[in-house]
Amino acid sequence: MNEQLKTFIQVAESGSFSKAAEKLFISTTAVMKQMNLLERHAGVPLFNRTNHGVRLTQAGSAFIKDAEFMLRYYQESLIRMHQAAQANRHMVRVGTSLLNPCKVLIDLWNGASDRYPQFGINIVHFDDDAHTLPTSYRTLGQSFDIIVGPFLTDRLNDCYQMLELGSYRVCFAVSRHHKLASKKILSAQDLYGEKLAVVNGGKSAVIQDIRDFLVRNHPRIRIKDIPRLYDLDVFNRCEESNTVMLTLEAWGEVHPSLATIPSDLDFTVPYGLLYPLHPSGEIQQFIEIIREMQRVPTPG
Template sequence: MIEQLKTFVQVAESGSFSKAAEKLFISSTAVMKQMNLLEKQAGVPLFIRTNHGVRLTKAGITFIKDAEFMLQYFQESLIRMHQSAQTNRHMVRVGTSMLNPCNVLIELWNGISDLYPQFGINIVHFEDDAHTLPTTYRMIGQSLDIIAGPFLTDNLKDYYRMLKLGSYRVCFAISRQHRLASRKTLSIKDLYGERLAIVNGGESAIIHDIRDFLIMNHPQIRIKDVPRLYDLDVFNRCEESNTVMLTLEAWADIHPSLVTIPSDLDIEIPYGLIYPLHPSQEVDQFLEIIKEMQGNVLAKVE
């Protein structure tokens, strides 16, 4: 009905079905069909049709004022509705950084956000600094609601809850000038004689197991322990020293001078959402939506 009213007002202003069609970006036939239907619904003629155009009948002149009022009221009602939705909308604060990108959550949310207009996402950037990242984690539940990223710090489980969304494959990152840089994949034996930096400041059991496996079964690789969390400085140092680094496929574009190559370790690191042990009611509702979506996706796969 609203579209018919818009077309009626435009025809009345243009004095022609064809001119109204041009302004409305629809066909003249569509305009005539709408007006014929409107007249049928009204039960009286609204236009006097001539070879030179159309003009309103007395009934049409009376109706045009009501039509303009209804259209204006409809637009004002839409504005009030959107304002009300914005007022009641809860913004979920999601932390993001180069090594903890929030795109894994944003891509999920964009697919269903229209169904949940009461929620929005406010992206908060933080730096990947091994010295300040522990402080950033402490912001969860205060100035941040959620951080999305790989689960590389096992002791986080003692202080936060975690929702797994998927897994990243373990790879090797090496300088583009390295002798192995052109390889499509790297086997463990390809690294014999090389230095391999293994970052494990977060005391990840998976990374710890990889380190133990290599030391026990491949002593030809020189392990360089990095007792800190991953940050950009680690990437820089490995590139400068031509040291191979244990990394994740998700970080392939972090450093332009490093190339990330899949390994034959066939090991994955889980990633997902890190959030407070006791999230707010709104954040908990938001997470329940994500969990339900994940459940539906898994059900379809199975």
């Protein structure tokens, strides 16, 4: 009925089925069918049809103001309905940055968001800075509720909870001018004689295991320990100094002057959601929804 009212008002204003159809961006036949149906429901003619267009009958003139009122009331009702729904909707604040992009979570959520209209996503940007990142981790729940990224800092594990979503492959990044930049895959032997930056300011057990493996089995690689968290400055310095860097496949597009090349090392780094130790009831419910989505196999 809502579409019929809109069409009726437009026909009355245009004085023509074809002009109304053009403004409504539908066919003239569709306009005529809607008006015929409306007249059948009303039980009286609403238009006088002539070769020069259409004009309202006395009944149509009496109905036009009511039609405008009903359409306006319907539209206002929709607004009130959506406002009421928004009042009960909880916005989950997801932190995002160049090294901790939220796309993984957004893609996952977009596949199920229709089933959970009580939740919405609000994206909050934060900086990848080794000096401020620990504060971002420690204050989860203040500026944002969730960070999506690799688990690379065991020394802050007592500041948040984690929900693993998957793992990233370990890679090596080299300057695009480096002699190894054209390689499709790098083995540890390819790095003999090279300086390899191992960033582990977060005291990550996974990164430490990789370092110990290389030191024990490939002593010809010159390990350069970087006692800080990964940030853009580390990428810049490795590119400037032509130093190979231990990195992750997810960071392949972080620095345009670095080539990220898969390695043959049998190591991966888990990634997922970081969220407060004591989340609100809504955030805990959201986390449980994501956890359940991880348990259910994807069809096909």
